[in-house]
Amino acid sequence: MALNGIQIFKMTPKTNCKECGSPTCMAFSMKVAQGAAEISACPHMSEEALATLAEATAPPMKTIKVGAGDKEYTLGGETVLYRHDKTFVSRTRYAISLCSCMDDADIDAKLEAMKKVDYERIGEQMYVEMVYVNYHEGDAQDKYLDIVKKAAATGRVLVLGCTDEAVAKAALDICKDGKPILNGANAANAEAMSKLATDAGVVLGVSGADLNELYDTVAKLEGLGNKNLVLDTTGADVKTTFANTVQVRRAAIKNEDRTFGYPSIVNLSKIAKDDKYMQEALVSLFTMKYGSIVVLDQMSYDVALPLYGLRQNVFTDPQKPMTVEPGIYPINGGDENSLCLTTVDFALTYFVVSGELERSGVPCNLLISDAAGMSVLTAWAAGKLSSGTIAKFVQENVEDKIKCRKLVIPGKVAVLKGDLEAKLPGWEIIVAPDEAVQLVKFMKEFK
């Protein structure tokens, strides 16, 4: 709901004092409407006018921060529905689910399993960011609080699934410094829960029996002045949950309905309870379509490896390619006497090439030099991959570490062979096939 120049003009003092650098208030208003000037350049706008403008130009979806210190995460703030329009800014975060209805051994096992998943993938540390602690109505409060303590001790951001005011208050007393989410507001208790969350300085999670009730409850909370919210879009089943999650995001981004302009929580432990494979399917679905936090029964490597790979891809900047660090990557136990192959630092190229080399089973070293994250042909055309760059990398980083003097270059830049032989005395330069899929055969037949 951007304002046009005339609407902005009506809010100026219309004195044409020129302090903003524009000859008239009208000219200034036109520039602001086009995004060519900031409203703050006019020192004479009233408070009221500024507030109206801020509301009108606010992003369609709020950015909500949860967690504290180095465990602070940003949710929401998206401006598009499709990643090709503009980058998705806040990646989906994952939580494992604990409940006051579980026994201690079960809870300890889940937390232990969660801690094991912690690894790096292309410069990003992968682990479970959150723990969902559900309070099952009627269970002993002390048991719930014990679980909250255990979960808080892991250092992950907590999501307290609790609609009981007294229990929620006690739980917040334990963990509020870690800036958890209190996922407990609904049509019946919105006011009381909102006060609890606001007093504790934490984000409030809101749910509703259907989208209308959710909408009304959010509107009510906003009326109370609480805009620090996340929306639990989990419905009774998979179909409703998908419909809710997509429609909430679409209403915010496409239809600029700001009441739904908040991040979402999707709880798979509710709609696919104890069904590990179904949760795998659904966590992928909701990573693609609009889950800000997705709650799973538990985490293990067989789930994490595909899931975090998917997330890393979906949330990349389409303008900025993913790259791998330049260096020597030994494959199949390659050592200083193993054959060397080289390619660019574009992550996709690296993965395809290293995957094929692994499949060949032949020990070798893959040398990655800085090619500005471009593919082989693009890098060559842009001068980022040349006989000069390869020779420099080999002399500075490889020659003192590797004894083998055979270097395989990508088939697509076969033209570099002669030049490289001149620049790298003592090295035998070999040309690889054009396509990575032919590498397995090439490596197996290579003598």
Place this chain on the structure above:
Amino acid sequence: MPFNQKPEKFAAKINTVTIGNGDKAIALGGESVLPLYTFDGPIDNAPKVGVEITDLGVEDIPGVKAYYEGCGSVADMAKKASEMEGADFVVLSLKGGDPNGEDKPTEDLVAIVKEVVAALGDYPLVVEGSGNVEKDNELLTKVSEACQGTNALIMSAKEENYKTVGASAGLAYGLNVGAESAVDINLAKQLNVITTKLGVNPEKIVMNIGNAAVGYGYEYVVSTMDRIRNAALSQNDDTLQMPIITPVSVDAWSVKESMASEEDMPEWGPAEERGIGMEIMGAAADLVSGSHAVILKHPQSVATIAKMIKELV
């Protein structure tokens, strides 16, 4: 004040393509809404799940091996695959014909196709070639002949061989033609245009727009599918209204995550579970991006994805 629901409906529609005959036949496409958005409008033909088998026999994955136990031939496997829980169609891959691999002669492969056709009857069949463009010229022509009358889908016609594959599968033998491009909306469009120009009925074309394993440049797949669906529905681009089929299993089972042995990566647990995860997550992501059919191979993945589709559509 209730929530103002604004369904996103389009005047344009995805083509409907039928594979197989009789009451076992399946229909792909036909909807006027975004993938799986049943809250916007009806999706009469739910996405379908295909089970991949190959001419090379049973693969050495415990769950797959156990499922096909006792099968003496590829035809036996095809029959068994058609009975898998969640299966809608069978995919026979003739990768043994690849000159860079086993290089099986065309006659041997065509004989297998004939046996599979006999075993499946009206049940929907998809045949994938060797993957080698030159070999497929000859191979897929003979395969099309062997599949005459089955209303099978023949994959794939690529830019380099769409003339022969399109002419044999689409024109001479009245089958469905798979048009394969490599994760690029313009290439997909171009191939549909030239295949249609050749005389192939657009209602007999299914696109394979290419795929990647999740984590391996999968963002290009997402954006290509998003753009294709957008062009097909909101811009009514009839050169991109063909339904999409996506082979998931090949990429899912050939990356480090699913291939590294448990001995090498003890933390990672059994390789089979990781492969299933790659397959399931890839398929779910493909379906929500725009695939009308996914090709899988593990019984667990097939059952799970079929169940997910059933719950969503």
